[in-house]
Amino acid sequence: LIEHDEVKMGDLAVATSHRVNGVSALHSDLVRRDLFADFEALTPGRIVNVTNGITPRRWLKLANPALADLVTERVGSGWETDLDRLAGLTDHADDPVFLEAFGHTKHVAKQRFTHWLHDAHGVELPQHAIFDVQAKRIHEYKRQLLNILWTIAHYQRISADPHADWTPHVKIFAGKAAPGYVVAKDIIRLINDVAHVVNSDPITRDKLRVVFPPNYSVTMAEHLIPAADLSEQISTAGMEASGTGNMKFALNGALTIGTLDGANVEIREHVGPDNFFLFGLTADEVAARREVPDHARAAIEASPALQGVLHAIATGAFSPDEPGRYASLVDLLWSSDWFLVASDFDAYDAAQQQVDRAYRDPNAWQKMAIANIARIGYFSSDRAVREYMTEIWNAG
Structure with a gap:
């Protein structure tokens, strides 16, 4: 001791x-x-x-009233305190009327968020695009850096072939960093610099947008989470204790792109592997990869796409007023890359391509989303409290 x-x-x-x-x-x-x-x-x-959980009273009943009403219509009242009752939605997964109604609730949620974003920050978004959301504390292990590096790669591809049939993406980042966390501040600035370039480009702006609304809060989350189509849960495996954002997004019908980290593991087991976009090293593979000398450089040299991204950042493509602004960030990736951004980059890229293909079939996408909602009941905070009572407090 x-x-x-x-x-x-x-x-x-x-x-x-x-x-x-x-x-x-x-x-x-x-x-x-x-x-x-x-x-x-x-x-x-x-x-x-005791796997933690979320309260459906706030994160579905209050945050997403259109979806909550549809759930009540199909499974009856009482699910708010017995979230396992959502399993009854599986009986309606092949009903075209229900699928259309569910799609409408997502449209209402996206409309509500875009109106809020415009009123609060003057930003307009195309609602037909995938709302691809990473909302969480800004930290290297949560890998907002991986997300924005892929966004740059996607931007470069669209720029090279603007007339291809691209699936439109709106990349939404939200979260705060510790005041003294220098690397996190660099990542935040890079995201905003990339947003300025991408959103100003008339060739790509109809196919890709990047937004980072300031001052993330519960109020913003209640607007943003119901509107999400894709939930980014991409932390380095073995680093996240659990996370609850992944549960909130799934409860509201967002599909997850993620690693086998924290509660992602259990969410994937519950919703089914076919309804989860998995990529990346496992926790054991992460530990082994860190023992490999010069693993960062080897991963970058094996990925032409990532090389192109890092070259663009290093030469000031997103900071022309200060070309060397992100020199330390680029050097960190080439030299150490403790959080294995480079090692997981190509796998994340492949998973994003799977997302694009799936989103092109609205009927199939909605069935996957409904499967997430129907099977997420385990992750209620009510279940977690009951387990605390019986297993820890001896009060059950």
Whole structure:
């Protein structure tokens, strides 16, 4: 408990607790296996898992009233406190009337968000595009950098062949960074610099937009999450404890593009692999890749698309007033890349192409979205609290 004249607070907390819980199955497994392996051996059973959850009263009933009304119409009232009842939606997944009604609720949500965005920030968006959303704290392990690098690659491809049949994307970033987090601030600035170039380009702006509304809050989330078509859950595997944004998006019918990290693992198990766009290294593969000397450079040299992106950033394509603005960010990717952005770039690119193909079939996309809603009941905060009561507090 004391090492180098310092108290090890994590070990002290475990030693003095009768239960220690992770917040997703993967997280709990890593806590048992890696973080507190000695405690797991000494007191097996003390470290338990309670996957966290979200409240459907706020994140569906209040945030998305059109969808909430449709759910009530099809499964009856009471789902607000018994989210497993959403499973009844699977009985309607092949009903064309229901599919059309569900599509209308998404249209209403996108319309509501775009009106809010215009009124609050003066930004207009094309509602027919994929609303591709990454809303979370800005951090290297959450990999907003991977998202914006792919956005640049996509922009370059559209610019090279503007008359091809591209699936329109609206890339929406939202979130805040710690005040002193220099790399996060660089990523935020890069996203906004890319947005300025992309959104000003008359050749590409009908096929690709980038927006980063300021001051992310619950109010913004209540407008944004129901409007999302695609949920970006792309953290480096093994780094995210759980996450709840992934649950909120799925509850509102957004499909997930993500890694096997945090609660993504369990969400994919519940909604089904066919309704989840999986990519990237696993937690064990991440640990192994970090041991490979010069893995960052090798990954970049194997990806012509990523090379083109980094060259554009390094030569000031998005910061012509200061060409060297992102030199440290580019150097970080070439030299160390602890969060394995380069190693997962091509896999993420391939997953995004799968997204585009799926979105071209509205009927199939809506069925996938409905499967996400119908099978997300496990991730209710009510279930999490009940597990706390029985497994931790002994109050059940």
